[in-house]
Amino acid sequence: MGSRSLLNLGLVALVMALLLVAYFKPGLEPEPGAQPITTQLDPATVTTLHIERHNRAPLAFNKDGDLWYLATSGRRLPAADFQVRALLRLLRATSLRGYPADSLDLAALGLDPPRATLDIDALSIHFGATDALEQQRYVRIDDTVYLIDDQYQHLINGEWANFVSGKLLATRGPITRLELPGMTLTYGDDPHWQLEPEQATTGAAALQGLIDHWQAAAALYVRSYTGSESAEHVTLHTRDSDVPLTLQVVSHAPELILARPDWGIQYHLTSDMEDSLFTLPEPEPEPAAETGVTTEPNPNSSEGH
Secondary structure: OOOOHHHHHHHHHHHHHHHHHHOOOOOOOOOOOEEEOOOOOOOOOOEEEEEEEEEEEEEEEEEEEEEEEEEEEEEEEEOOOOHHHHHHHHHHHHHHEEHHHHHOOOOOEEEEOEEEEEOOEEEEEEEEOOOOOOEEEEEEOEEEEEEEEEHHHHHHOOOOHHHEOEEEEOOOOOOOEEEOOOOEEEEEOOOOOOEEOOOOOOOOHHHHHHHHHHHHOOOOEEEOOOOOOOOOEEEEEOOOOOOEEEEEEOOOOOOOOEEOOOOOOOEOOOHHHHHHOOOOOOOOOOOOOOOOOOOOOOOOOOOOO
């Protein structure tokens, strides 16, 4: 074998050795994977949440049985379950890096004072600024500062009404009377739904369907009540309360908006819910009756001649 061939083989061996070193990195510890920022709490056992944030009123949540409630401005309102679950997901957040808090300039990181604080039971999570390079959020738990994906700041800074349940009848029982503009449905002792004014062509299934739509109605989103001059209302009586629920009809189009001024909120529903909540379906046309009479050919007819 010539010297040139030996040189080429040597170069190939050297390249292979360098590739192996680059791949296996002998003598270097592998980088740790993402670690949870806390393991102190199980989301299923949490019963209280409290949010402090700049220039916004604090928010307090508590769990009663299986339901979460929001306490704000002296009211106790049913909370949006998916928003509460989003906050609790912080307990499963992970980070690639954690730093001792006393080794950092906390003021420069937006953590002294923090921009927001979320208390989950006795655990406090402080939120700071975002990292300029990776756009991750600095959070502090006890004596450690972590960088986490920035998924929570917009949620924590949201309007209080965003956290109210969009279900119109949240915490209320079955409807016993529904008063709509132009008609009223009452559950009688029969037991059947009675419609006023009566419509002879409206069947029991249509009445029950209208009630079911109201029972399950939920908004796309909830906002603070902005006020309205509308005098149109819907009143719902439910089996579990002597106090009826009154909703103000703020708008029918381009979106259906129903307000609860007593709670300071309004529900924004899709426009296609207008018909299902305010009108009864047209009755199905009855099939033409068969008489069983066979028409005999007219002997005086010119056909066939």
